[in-house]
Amino acid sequence: MYFTVDQAPEPRLPLYKTVLCITCALLLVVNGFSLFHNLQALKGSNFQLGQSARVADRLQYLNVLVLDAESSLRGYFISDSETFLGPSKTATAEVESEFADLEVLLADSPSQLKNLAQLHALVRRKLSILNESIDVYKQGGLEDIVKIAKVSDGRAAMDEIRLLVVIMVQEQNEILAARSASFYHEYQKAVMLGIGINLLAILVLVMFYQLVRRSFKTRAAVEFALQNANDNLESTVVKRTEQLSVLSRHLISVSEEEKARLARELHDELGANLTAISMDLGAVTQQLLKTAPELAAQLRRAKGTLLETVELKRRIVEDLRPSLLDNLGLCAAIESYCEEFTRMTKVKCDTEIEVDIDHSEATLSIALFRIVQESLTNITKYARAGNVSVTLKQVEPNLTLRIIDDGVGITDEALVKPMSHGLLGMRERALLLGGTLTIRRGRSERGTCIEAMIPLSAAGAKATQPGQSDLKEIGLIAGGPV
Structure with missing residues (x-):
């Protein structure tokens, strides 16, 4: 198995997915422009329909x-009351206003403008005749109006106006x-x-x-495979860590036994x-x-x-196995x-030992x-301390061993991930007894505090040592499983 610290390449979306995304976006944009164009066209057509209706x-x-x-x-002629002249007095102004509006509405239709001009002339002539009839009535009375009516062709003028209006309305209806x-x-x-x-966009x-x-299914399958691989790796790491821990404790036990034998x-x-x-x-010296x-001096x-x-020899023996430990106790x-x-x-170095351990x-x-x-030993090498205290107390349900110095203190990196063989060895010895070992800053964040907590049940610690059967079960000696 290989591990790397190289930066992982940035994932890139496949080309065909990018093309599909761009195509879909373009379709939506085109659809938007098309809708806008069609809306404008419909708006123009609707305006023209309304304009045709207004003309009619x-x-x-x-x-x-x-x-x-x-x-x-x-x-007015029948009743001789000028109250009836209201529509005829306002007709000219209203007619001119209507013709002005119609000229604007029919500006895009030359044929209708031509018809409108003819209609305008007919209406003006008709209104002019009506105004003259009022003057004639005021001067000559109803008899002159009757005489004029007999000789004039007023009905024909109205028919021309009606016909032209019908023609224009019909043409406007056709345009409509x-x-x-x-x-x-x-x-x-x-x-x-x-x-x-x-x-097309839906497609x-x-x-x-x-x-x-499909990508989601593939990713789910990959994640499932990675999860299985990770689980297998974790179980393997746990198993290997347990094997190494047991082996380490076994080697510590063997080393102590060998040191005792050599001592x-x-x-x-x-x-x-x-x-x-x-x-x-x-x-020989006495003789x-x-x-x-001279020989006696050499012998001395x-x-x-x-x-x-x-x-x-005594120092070597004490280093291998302190005689006081076996004779007078811990x-x-x-x-x-x-x-x-x-x-x-x-x-x-101050000591405070409140509990003694049985020699057995x-x-x-x-x-x-x-x-x-x-x-x-570590304090001597690295701490540059001035004072050290060693305390061994019994605090139910543990034995607590604490070593504190006032030196420079342990580094943060060593606190998070201790790699010193000495620190690892102390931790393994604590684990050998079923306990724990913690390393932290000392008092007021100065120096270092090493604390080992051993269960009181470790008085029977021999039972916790890895025996031949334990080592065979995890495959660390010949005859065990591979």
Whole structure:
């Protein structure tokens, strides 16, 4: 299995998905422009329809104005009351206003403008005749009006006006019908175009949905495979970590047993041999004092070297297995080691041991002693401390061992991820006893505090050591599963 710290490449959307997205967006944009264009076209067609309807209405209104003016004159002639002259007095102004509006409305139709000009002339002539009739009536009375009516052709003038109005209305209705057909055609075209674009957009969206659905299924399958691989990896890591932890504890136990065996051999066999040599050198020196003083002096120097060798042997034996630990117990061994630490480093070391461990609990005693030993060694190498305190207390349901210094303190990186073999060894010794070891800042964020908490049930710690059967079960020795 390989691991990399290289930056992962940025994922890119496949080209065909990008093309589909752009196509769908373009279709929607085109549909928007088409709808806007069609809306404008429909609006124009609707305006033209309204304009045609307004022209027809105004033509009809012109005819009504002329008829009202003529009817008002008849009432005036019969009743001789000027109250009937109201429509005829206002007819001219209203007619001119209507013709001005019609000229604007029919500006895009030359044939209708021509008809409008003829109609305008007929209406003006008709209104002029009506106004002259009023003057004639005022001067000659009703008899002159009757005479004029007999010889004039007023009905023909009105018929011409009606006919021209009908022609213009009919032509305007034809224009209205044509514009209605154009409006319907534009509307139908807009609807068909919108339906076509929408169908195409729906098709593209369906295709894109299928692609997204397929991508989602693929991603779900990949995530499922990655989850399975991650679960397998985690189980493998847990298994390997457990194997390494058990192996580490086994090696610690074997190492302590080997150290104890070597210490005993050095103390017994090497000590006996060195003592015998010292006795022989003393006897020979006494015999040569008188006969060969020079040789006696050399033997005394050799005996001095031998005594230094004996002291070296003692230090080696104490380092391998403190004799005080086996003879006087953990309390005396820790106090003695702390006194030796103070003597060698000139760093004040206070001890507070409130509990003593039975000599039979060798595993517990040696583990706690080694934690103290490794902690003081690290303080000597790195802490630059002035004071150290070592405390061993019994706080139900744990034994608590705490080593605190006032030095420079442990680094944040080492706190988060301790990689020192000494720190890892102390942690494994605590785990060997079923306990925990924590490393943190000391008092007021100064120095370092190492705290080991061991369950009181660890008094039977021998049962927690990995035996041959445990090692075989996890495949760490021959005969176990691979």
